[in-house]
Amino acid sequence: MAEVTNTGHEQRQIRVEKLKNMEAKGINAYPQIYRPTDTSASLREKYASLPNDTQIDDVVKVAGRVRAVRNSGMFIDVYDATGKIQIYTSLEQATESMKEMLGFLDIGDIIGVEGTVRRTKRGELSVASRQITMLAKSLLPLPEKFHGLTDTDTKYRQRYLDMIMNPETTETLIKRSNIITAIRQLLLGKGLLEVETPLLHVIKGGATAKPFITHHNALDMDLFLRVAPELYLKRLIVGGLPGVFEIGRNFRNEGIDTRHNPEFTMMEVYRQYNDYTDMMTLFEQIVETACMAVNGSLEIELNGRKINLKGPYPRRSMADLVKEYTGVDFMSIQTDEEARAAAKELHVAVTDDTDWGHCLAAVFEEKCEDHLIQPVHVIDHPKSISPLTKEHRNDPRLVERFETFINTWEMCNAYSELTNPIDQRARFEEQVKAREAGDDEADMMDEDFVTALEHGMPPTGGLGVGIDRLIMVLTSNPSIRDIIAFPTMRKK
């Protein structure tokens, strides 16, 4: 190597040269297979009682990524998914091919090592190498070992680097998977059927949200990426399935912040002959099960605050909470005009056509949500903000709905599902009016769904859980981008 230069690009060049040299010597730097016999964890377990400065004859094969090289290759730190394995190489005993391989090694390479088990003088369990095999030559330098990778942009765009450098990132992603698995098993154990419904919707429905629009060429038809699976899952209930759930992606064309990603994971459950109170119990079980699966306890700490996830959670009506935090009793307010006046009195912005229900909801959002740290079911929402929910059995202004709040975040949304087709059509018509008045989040008329209801849907309880939010709570991550492996990023 004549000239030695050292930009990132040139560090790569040096490694490419090594790769060429390896190939010239007939070494495949990207072999088809290598089968380790042990992991870092299995060795630590098996040889826990091996004394210092002792070597035994057991031959093992381990594999992982080179993270540090000390003493010209005498000590190499290799990491696999279970942790560190130190590789010890005695130059006196090393074969020529091993010495040659040491010369090719760089931090970041993935290698396999065959050797005997040894604990060094300093007490580090090691593999005394007999043979080192290149499993994947790394051509690019890793971030600095001590400070790691902190640049958020790089962490999100090159998540694999974040995972290599920051174990807690990997841990969070594993917890995410375990949470979803735990929830799935809980629901399957209750006899619910996991189903899949369309992501491409002809009509936007199931939630008040702005959709992404795409186009099908052969049909020459615009389609919406779903904002919610609700209307299809209910059709399956009409069809006679007693209970279904779906865990999958929803897409909403809205802002991005620490709690919102344009695509996010929603779980929805529908169960016949259930009402919203059954869904409250179900949600408590989901939270408890998921929390135990990853934390082993129901006490968690978030933003320095202790939160107890043990159910049952208190049930507080929206109007009741508004009364508690503002002193205003919306249930005693009869007209829209009075409701608007009450909202304005509380400095909550409303327009001249905001109705009683929207006023109540707006006041709740502004004045109450921030207080809801410990889990609480906020129940009995106003009818006008709930187009898919059955009227409350005791009050026609309300519906049988709840949203559970934890850490001020809305974690779920659940109803006694509206099954009356005449009522449903009227609610859709209200939505259409709102839509024509400029509310592009309002629902569209879904005739096909109304037709399904006209055939008869049994009383049904439904529950939608924001899985990402739940994972944020259960892993104590304040940003949704830290619990989604590949969050949506601007084009660079």
Add this chain to the structure above:
RNA sequence: GAGUGCGUAGCUCAGCUGGUAGAGCACCUGACUUUUAAUCAGGUGGCCCUGGGUUCGAAUCCCAGCGCGCUCACCA
């Protein structure tokens, strides 16, 4: 979408009221069978995010743009 902070070596960061850039790690050369962020000596490495402007002179000041963070708005 608005406000605000940030953008300097592969990574983590310094860089004063303007005077053409520095450290640690990584990398290269050498020493050392000794280690745990190994150590020691020597070295390489920069479109200072991009484009304009002010100035004799800009990483630094001004304007615009791009990207990221945070807060707010919309929302789960």
